[in-house]
Amino acid sequence: MTNSSGAGIRVGVIGAKGRMGAEVCRAVEAADGLRLVGRFDHGDDLGDLGGADVVVEFSVPDAAPANVAHCVARGVHVVVGTTGWDDGRLETLRRQLAEAPPSSTGAPVGVLVAPNFAIGAILMMTFAAQAARFYESVEVIELHHPDKVDAPSGTAARTARLIAEAREQAGAGPVSDATTHDPEGARGARVSGIPVHSVRLRGLVAHQEVLLGNVGEMLTIRHDSFDRASFMPGVIEGVRRVADHPGLTVGLEHYLGLAAP
Numbered sequence: 001m002t003n004s005s006g007a008g009i010r011v012g013v014i015g016a017k018g019r020m021g022a023e024v025c026r027a028v029e030a031a032d033g034l035r036l037v038g039r040f041d042h043g044d045d046l047g048d049l050g051g052a053d054v055v056v057e058f059s060v061p062d063a064a065p066a067n068v069a070h071c072v073a074r075g076v077h078v079v080v081g082t083t084g085w086d087d088g089r090l091e092t093l094r095r096q097l098a099e100a101p102p103s104s105t106g107a108p109v110g111v112l113v114a115p116n117f118a119i120g121a122i123l124m125m126t127f128a129a130q131a132a133r134f135y136e137s138v139e140v141i142e143l144h145h146p147d148k149v150d151a152p153s154g155t156a157a158r159t160a161r162l163i164a165e166a167r168e169q170a171g172a173g174p175v176s177d178a179t180t181h182d183p184e185g186a187r188g189a190r191v192s193g194i195p196v197h198s199v200r201l202r203g204l205v206a207h208q209e210v211l212l213g214n215v216g217e218m219l220t221i222r223h224d225s226f227d228r229a230s231f232m233p234g235v236i237e238g239v240r241r242v243a244d245h246p247g248l249t250v251g252l253e254h255y256l257g258l259a260a261p
């Protein structure tokens, strides 16, 4: 995409003072053909978004829907990394997109909501969904830094959902679990019927294991982000391609040929 003036893609960042937002600002400034035109954070007036063609949103789950709605209502494409997009929020966003004005090039607005931009995490989710139907037991363990405000992680919630969908399509039954007494919640959360366990530990960044078990064997699929740099190629790819994907896309895998279009 180039904008109407042909001067590359003008990019705004919401949540620009945060851990991810600051990293995204650096990555945009270093990327060919992208120009950082606005940094916005808590309390800032988003206004005309600095004239951005594409906004990258990394704030907090309770703020992201209003920020994205602001962009969409102004015909600005959005790449969203913030978590918390349940079915209700996604449905509201679809309605907002249906009523949105066209973008600056006249094309319909595109929004990409991606729970994880790291290529390895996307592959982990894809592999887990492929493997899920072959195993009696599946559990997800996500491990993150202790400053993270949401649990389970957006990636774990998405992984559990993809696993559950794959199992349902294959006619696999519920995962085995004889537990009848768990007053402290030691068995973790159930997301789409899949047990999910959240660890918060100083020193960690973002990590996940999917454990799949059968009689006599276990398959472990693990991904580690040791540095937030791991998310940047995916974010930049999203910025470059979001205008070619009108409407709502959930998951960067749809831009990478890893999922049905």
Ligand SMILES: NC(=O)C1=CN([C@@H]2O[C@H](COP(=O)(O)OP(=O)(O)OC[C@H]3O[C@@H](n4cnc5c(N)ncnc54)[C@H](OP(=O)(O)O)[C@@H]3O)[C@@H](O)[C@H]2O)C=CC1
Pocket: 014, 015, 016, 017, 018, 019, 020, 021, 040, 041, 042, 043, 058, 059, 060, 061, 063, 067, 080, 081, 082, 083, 084, 114, 115, 116, 117, 118, 150, 154, 231
């Ligand atoms: N999709 C992916 O690949 C990844 C997603 N994430 C997700 O991204 C989100 C941000 O993570 P992280 O950067 O670590 O969090 P941070 O807390 O470091 O950053 C969030 C920033 O957003 C600001 N903020 C709060 N409210 C608003 C608002 N209404 N408008 C604009 N900015 C606001 C915060 O300001 P203040 O602190 O002053 O409130 C803070 O500067 C989380 O949901 C996280 O799970 C994280 C990593 C990768």
Ligand SMILES: O=C(O)C1=N[C@H](C(=O)O)C[C@H](O)C1
Pocket: 083, 115, 116, 144, 148, 152, 153, 154, 155, 156, 205, 206, 207
């Ligand atoms: O808060 C984080 O750090 C992360 N959030 C995303 C999530 O909740 O899945 C992506 C990644 O795990 C890092």
